[in-house]
Structure formats: C-alpha cells, structure tokens
Amino acid sequence: MNYTGKGVSEAINSFYEYWTIEDAEKVIALCLNNPVNMSMKEFFEYCTACGGNWGAMLLSGIEKLRPEVYEAIPNKIAESGGEAFALICNIIYLLRIGDEE
Numbered sequence: 269m270n271y272t273g274k275g276v277s278e279a280i281n282s283f284y285e286y287w288t289i290e291d292a293e294k295v296i297a298l299c300l301n302n303p304v305n306m307s308m309k310e311f312f313e314y315c316t317a318c319g320g321n322w323g324a325m326l327l328s329g330i331e332k333l334r335p336e337v338y339e340a341i342p343n344k345i346a347e348s349g350g351e352a353f354a355l356i357c358n359i360i361y362l363l364r365i366g367d368e369e
Contacts, residue, residue: 271364279358286351291342298337299362308366323353330359337363 283292304311315329331338337359345352360366 271361275361279361282351282355282358286355287342287344291340294340295337295359296362298334298340299359302334302336303362303364304333305364311360311365323356326356326360330356330363334363 280292280296283295287295311329311333314332315325318324318328327338327341330341341359345355
C-alpha cells in the first residue's frame with residue numbers, strides 16, 4: 269500500500285461524507301496520532317474470522333490493536349451501505365496497516 273498525502277486526503281474526506289464532523293474528526297485524530305505501522309499479514313493475526321463478513325473481521329483487528337479507534341467508529345457505520353467496507357479500509361489506511369515497502 270502506498271501511503272500518500274492524496275490517499276490520506278481521500279480517506280479523511282470519505283469520513284466527512286458519511287459521518288458527523290465530530291465522529292469523523294475523532295476517528296481521524298485517533299488514527300493519525302497513534303498509527304499501528306504493521307503489514308497486512310501481521311494485522312490479520314489480530315483479526316477474528318466472522319463467517320465471511322470481511323468488515324466485521326477487519327473491525328475485530330482494529331478493536332484488538334486500537335480499542336479507542338474502534339470505540340470512536342460511529343455505530344451507524346452499518347448504515348453506510350456499500351461504503352461501510354470502504355470506510356473500514358480507510359481507517360486501516362490511516363492506521364498505516366499494510367504500509368510495507
């Protein structure tokens with residue numbers, strides 16, 4: 269994954285599109301101020317398989333590694349429809365998971 273300013277901006281903007289300003293800013297600050305900095309392979313070791321539900325599986329890893337970020341994610345993420353998975357992936361991006369060379 270290539271971590272760039274443009275990618276960060278796009279991730280941040282996606283939160284503002286679907287969440288309140290307060291929710292978006294809280295998640296963004298928590299991610300940027302305490303990134304995980306690990307490979308996807310390492311991250312998956314913290315994830316729990318959830319019967320084919322990839323979003324729930326990725327959230328389980330976030331919960332284990334950064335419970336404060338998990339708690340800040342709005343409960344209405346499920347109401348984001350098809351964008352819910354993309355929002356979860358953007359959280360992972362801001363946490364610098366998968367940012368290996």
